[in-house]
Amino acid sequence: MITYPEGARALVTGGASGIGAACATLLSDRGIHVITADLTPDADEHVDVGDPESVAQLRTRIGPVDILVNSAGIIGPSTPVTRTELADWHRTFRVNVDGTFLTCRAFLPDMVDTGWGRIVNLASIAAKDGNPNQSAYSASKAAVVALTKSLGKELATTGVLVNVVAPAAVESPMNTGTDPEILARSQSLTPMGRMGRPEEIAELVAWLSSNALSFSTGAVYDASGGRASY
Template sequence: MVTYPSGATALVTGGASGIGAACARRLSAAGVRVVTADIADGADERIDVTDPVAVERLRERLGRVDILVNSAGVVGPSAPLVDTELSDWHRTFRINVDGTFLACRAFVPAMIGAGWGRVVNLASIAAKDGNPKQSAYSASKAAVIALTKSLGKEIATTGVLANVVAPAAVESPMNAGTDPAILARSQSLTPMARMGRPDEIAELVAWLSSDALSFSTGAVYDASGGRASY
């Protein structure tokens, strides 16, 4: 049975749209107080997750949160590696990796102090497969997986669990500007022959954020329609 601590609060970065918004809705429906943080309109907290000062001020405003879902991210450039601009590479890593790192660094200590917490970071199947013409995205999401594995091991005895979800292509605003050929390739590699839906990913995130999870940390959970093979 999926339950959450009484009065639990969740912070969802990238919570204004896509997977983040679906996670926020799912946790809220379960009785969790949810705070969304995003650079886009519609978020409870308008912040840039790559700004360490902004993230620290958010921590000061919110205090301890019980659940941290790091969903803020960008696809980045859709180009061969040799044609990728360094500035685009850096921007992709700042949002996908630095944003995840800064939020974990800010909010995990209070979870440890309380003896309970759940961290769920969003990566991608591209982190395992390495999508052609998405070297920055693939590499940055691989870094999110490695970060989560390290964090999960570091805090394994504290009551705080950190895991990562690796979806295949999902129908979300983040993919609106993705090269259609890249999305078509992803779908062709997916045995279910379709893209995922944000609400499907949110169900997995909700379970990973709950009391139902007790003996898993630093693990990667695929949501790939059968595409993942390891």
């Protein structure tokens, strides 16, 4: 049975749309008090996850949480390495990597003090495979995987479990600006022959956020329609 601590609170970054919104909806349906944080006015809280001060102010406003879902992210440039601007590279890492690091750093101490917490970071199958012409995105998501593995070991005896989900391409607003050729390539590599749906990823995230998870940390969970091979 999937259960959560009584009165559990969850923070979902990137929670205004796509995978983040699906996670927020499902966790809320299961009785968790969910706070969404995003750059858009549709979220409960406005935050720039790549800005240390913005994240610190968010922590001050909302207090501790029991569950942290790091879903905020961007695709970044879809260009060959030789035509990728350094500013675009840095912006992709600022959101995808710095954002995950900063929120973990801000909300972890209370979880450790409580002796229970769940952190789920969103990476991508690109972290494993590497998408051509998406070097910044692929590298940044690989960094999220490595951060999660390191943090999982660091916190293994604290009651705080940290895992990462690596989806293949998902039907979400984040992909609306993605090069159609890249999306077509992703779908062609997926044995199920389709893109994922946000609610499918949310089901996995909700399980990783629950009491049902007890002996897994620092692990990568694929949601790739059969594409992942390791």
